[in-house]
Amino acid sequence: MSKLSLAAVVLIASTAVLGLGIALMPTQARPIGTYVLIGLYLIIVIWLVILPYMRWYTSTYTITNRRIITRKGILNRTGHDLPIRSINNVNYEPPSGIGCSAAAR
Numbered sequence: 001m002s003k004l005s006l007a008a009v010v011l012i013a014s015t016a017v018l019g020l021g022i023a024l025m026p027t028q029a030r031p032i033g034t035y036v037l038i039g040l041y042l043i044i045v046i047w048l049v050i051l052p053y054m055r056w057y058t059s060t061y062t063i064t065n066r067r068i069i070t071r072k073g074i075l076n077r078t079g080h081d082l083p084i085r086s087i088n089n090v091n092y093e094p095p096s097g098i099g100c101s102a103a104a105r
Helices: 001-025 026-058
Strands: 060-063 069-070 076-082
Touching: 001 060
Parallel strands: none
Antiparallel strands: 060 069, 069 076
16 A cells, blocks of 8 residues: 555545544533544644655656656755666566566566
């Protein structure tokens, strides 16, 4: 399961838990308890959903006939330039979710 798939699952599950928590909250804890649940929800969503998505969205891999360029970062962009002439070997591993029959095609 990729990180973005996990982020989607976390978003759906945390939204369901938030709705269930607000619906089942006792009336004595209503105003403060609702704010606490929403605050926890926002922390979880920012940490486990928005940040992985932003890391994925701001990562670029560019392959030209002279070099390979990687750039990553949300606020602080970092990257590497690798000249093609310095590459000796290339290994490829298919993603773990692909079975042997699909990789052999």
